[in-house]
Amino acid sequence: xxxxxxxxxxxxxxxxxxxxxxxxxxxxxxxxxxxxxxxxxxxxxxxxxxxxxxxxxxxxxxxxxxxxxxxxxxxxxxxxxxxxxxxxxxxxxxxxxxxxxxxxxxxxxxxxxxxxxxxxxxxxxxxxxxxxxxxxxxxxxxxxxxxxxxxxxxxxxxxxxxxxxxxxxxxxxxxxxxxxxxxxxxxxxxxxxxx
Numbered sequence: 057x058x059x060x061x062x063x064x065x066x067x068x069x070x071x072x073x074x075x076x077x078x079x080x081x082x083x084x085x086x087x088x089x090x091x092x093x094x095x096x097x098x099x100x101x102x103x104x105x106x107x108x109x110x111x112x113x114x115x116x117x118x119x120x121x122x123x124x125x126x127x128x129x130x131x132x133x134x135x136x137x138x139x140x141x142x143x144x145x146x147x148x149x150x151x152x153x154x155x156x157x158x159x160x161x162x163x164x165x166x167x168x169x170x171x172x173x174x175x176x177x178x179x180x181x182x183x184x185x186x187x188x189x190x191x192x193x194x195x196x197x198x199x200x201x202x203x204x205x206x207x208x209x210x211x212x213x214x215x216x217x218x219x220x221x222x223x224x225x226x227x228x229x230x231x232x233x234x235x236x237x238x239x240x241x242x243x244x245x246x247x248x249x250x251x
Contacts (some may be wrong), residue, residue: 062164064089072084072145075219080166083146087167087197095196098128105189129199136203140211143167148216150223155213163208167171167201177218181241 064086071079100108101121111121147154147162154162173195181183 057089057096061089061093061240062087070144072142073148074079075148077149079146079149083143086139086142087193087200089199090132090139090200092193094128094132094135095193095199098125098132099189101125101128103189106193132196132199133239136200137207139200140146140207141203144208144211144214147214148221150221152216152218152221154216159211159213160205160209163205168205171197171201177237181237 064082068082096107101111101124104112143238144154146166151167178194179191
């Protein structure tokens with residue numbers, strides 16, 4: 057997950073000023089990779105699951121685990137503040153300017169609401185819920201998104217170019233996502249047999 061974080065960050069950095077909507081894929085890969093790599097460390101250290109077993113086999117005591125947890129939580133908040141500008145740069149897909157009047161509503165519509173809806177879909181997909189650890193890790197994305205939202209509210213106005221743009225819903229991608237969800241649910245309904 058950490059390598060995926062670096063790869064997605066490198067790719068998005070290269071195309072951050074382009075207007076391709078496919079950049080949203082890379083920014084969400086980046087957000088999920090950050091959450092998985094750091095969130096797994098936090099909850100694993102707290103509950104001895106996932107990556108927490110690595111710390112257990114290294115014979116870390118509770119104090120060392122708490123230091124790791126606090127350091128990683130602070131790193132996730134700092135990552136949210138640092139990524140805030142990248143998240144706002146995706147506004148050039150839809151707008152010529154991100155000003156004080158539309159910046160926060162854009163941020164919520166682009167990131168916070170999709171996160172909540174996506175997490176809800178994941179919860180529904182994983183019913184009956186046997187292991188909630190993964191969903192708790194996924195919910196830690198709020199430690200990145202909320203500081204990014206706060207930092208975005210204090211950022212300067214962003215002026216892109218004069219080429220006219222229009223916000224529109226791409227129904228083809230929504231249909232493809234819904235089809236993927238249905239196929240996922242049908243294929244994994246009874247589990248995967250190895251033998």
